[in-house]
């Protein structure tokens with residue numbers, strides 16, 4: 433994948449174990465909700481947080497395993513996580529993780545025992561949700577979804593076929609991204625939740 437920076441240092445489990453805990457006892461996550469984007473990841477996290485032994489940040493802690501946050505380091509990540517009591521575990525949800533092919537290796541290197549949760553939804557319904565979100569998302573004023581209709585983006589009028597190059601649509605082709613996670617995590621370590 434040429435579009436990401438391979439020279440970024442990948443944190444190992446030893447480094448993670450040696451990262452000093454702060455006084456508020458913030459612990460790194462034991463489980464990650466990795467996506468799929470617009471498939472119900474927030475609802476899944478909210479349901480899990482109802483359990484008294486599960487803590488999660490109130491907001492996505494900046495997508496730690498994505499380049500821009502990852503380079504800020506482990507200490508930074510810890511400050512974004514909630515404090516834990518003895519009998520609690522923490523989960524983190526970042527709906528984008530699933531769609532970044534370099535993230536599985538970083539997560540595995542960080543904690544090879546990490547429990548992975550993936551929620552999926554009817555791929556077409558997810559795609560429409562993704563499109564509608566980007567259409568009205570203020571922070572991406574130049575995204576193509578603002579400019580074109582759904583049909584113009586989803587359909588290749590030259591070939592008469594579905595436009596498989598549209599990033600939004602690609603995010604609904606779950607098996608492509610899932611294969612990347614299976615390169616690092618055994619299938620039994622990934623819980624796939626039906627979001628429909």
Ligand SMILES: Nc1ncnc2c1ncn2[C@@H]1O[C@H](COP(=O)(O)OS(=O)(=O)O)[C@@H](OP(=O)(O)O)[C@H]1O
Pocket residue numbers: 468469470471472473474475527561562627
């Ligand atoms: N149980 C439950 N409660 C609330 N919302 C639910 C639930 N199940 C699915 N959804 C739908 O999930 C869509 C948002 O998905 P995400 O939370 O993954 O979005 S995000 O990627 O984190 O932005 C969003 O979809 P759209 O309304 O179609 O946009 C939610 O309606």
